[in-house]
Amino acid sequence: KQEVTQIPAALSVPEGENLVLNCSFTDSAIYNLQWFRQDPGKGLTSLLLIQSSQREQTSGRLNASLDKSSGRSTLYIAASQPGDSATYLCAPFGSEKLVFGKGTKLTVNP
């Protein structure tokens, strides 16, 4: 059974800082991994999808890496802004479904 762990559970940083969110998963038999953002009381917004054959995927200030063999993914946010404050969720996709971690709650202080 796939289990997903996200560390840290919460993170508070000053504006402008570069930061890394970590995601680990126990079953490496995955097709892809998605990173999502969730604002309070809202649905999930897909940020990045990394295919199992890829090592990295970039979108603007976001860069996600995937090491499938070791069961790890990281989300790098460059030059953080207060608007980046949200909960970030990672979810590997395998066996027909996404499995979610509990997320990292990020606060970027002006």
Added chain:
Amino acid sequence: DGGITQSPKYLFRKEGQNVTLSCEQNLNHDAMYWYRQDPGQGLRLIYYSQIVNDFQKGDIAEGYSVSREKKESFPLTVTSAQKNPTAFYLCASSTYIPASSYNEQFFGPGTRLTVL
């Protein structure tokens, strides 16, 4: 404007009542999903459907039912058998290409259900 809509945004139910949550998508996606989110927990899969007129149980299907009569629609019924239905319910959709790394899930805005 393509996307996924869920209604209502807020729903209140008395104990013993069944309620149905709506999910509609105009993305021409084959697959649709229902998740439940509780405070401090990750999203958990309730049901999913990869094709019209077919669906499968997820990890927490007990007390829920679904139908998939149209490609665009995947309503979820929360029955009185669901012991603790108060939660935030999220619907998602994706393309369905078997054994593919390209299937990306997109989510609706959610329905918050409260049992009184």
